[in-house]
Structures are given as C-alpha cells and as structure tokens.
Amino acid sequence: MSRIDRVLVSDDWLTIWANPSLWVLPRTVSDHCPLLLRYNDGDWGPKPFRFNNHWLLHKDFNGLVEEFWRNCNITGWMAYILKEKLKGLKFHVKGWNKETYGSVDSKIQKLVE
Numbered sequence: 001m002s003r004i005d006r007v008l009v010s011d012d013w014l015t016i017w018a019n020p021s022l023w024v025l026p027r028t029v030s031d032h033c034p035l036l037l038r039y040n041d042g043d044w045g046p047k048p049f050r051f052n053n054h055w056l057l058h059k060d061f062n063g064l065v066e067e068f069w070r071n072c073n074i075t076g077w078m079a080y081i082l083k084e085k086l087k088g089l090k091f092h093v094k095g096w097n098k099e100t101y102g103s104v105d106s107k108i109q110k111l112v113e
Contacts, residue, residue: 007037049090058100068092 007022014020017039025034055061074084097104 007035009037049094052097055093055097060096060100064092064096065089 009020019040021038023036023038025036027033068089069085072085072088074081076084
C-alpha cells in the first residue's frame with residue numbers, strides 16, 4: 001500500500017501564501033481522499049466551551065446550576081437526557097456569565113491591544 005495523497009509546494013509559493021494548512025476531505029467515489037490546501041488558517045470552527053473556576057466563587061453560581069438542573073425536564077434514555085441537560089446548562093451559564101461579567105473576550109482584546 002502506498003500513500004499517494006500528497007501536496008507539493010515550492011518555497012516561492014510559501015512566501016506568497018503564508019500559513020498553509022492541508023485538509024483531508026471525505027472520499028466519495030474514488031479510493032483517494034480529496035485534499036484541500038488552504039492558505040489561511042483563521043477558520044477554527046466553533047469556539048469550545050470553557051469553564052472558568054472563578055464562577056465557583058460567585059455567590060449565585062451554585063444556585064443557578066441547581067435550579068436549572070432541577071427545572072430541566074427532558075425525556076429519553078439516560079445518556080440523551082444527560083447530554084441535553086449539559087447542552088442546556090452550557091447555554092444558560094454562558095448567558096449568566098455575559099450578564100454578570102460582561103463581554104470578557106472584548107475586555108481581554110482591549111487589554112492585549
């Protein structure tokens with residue numbers, strides 16, 4: 001078995017198109033994977049949820065989580081219920097964070113600048 005799915009670029013090309021990234025797309029008809037060469041790696045997809053430990057110090061946080069968990073009525077099998085509750089809690093906590101602390105990302109960006 002050989003690996004022939006490759007991309008070749010020259011040094012001149014690299015100086016013009018900075019920060020290239022190679023994406024392997026799903027194969028459909030062929031037995032090879034199509035390759036997508038991108039010159040901008042700015043597309044990181046959705047931003048992952050990050051838990052901030054300082055939330056635990058806030059007087060309202062535990063009550064917020066407990067109230068949401070108690071009042072969230074979802075039916076289905078246990079893994080589905082857990083997944084949906086966590087997804088709803090994430091949305092709820094994000095809203096609370098923005099309400100309580102403001103837009104932290106824009107504050108960080110201003111500090112960096």
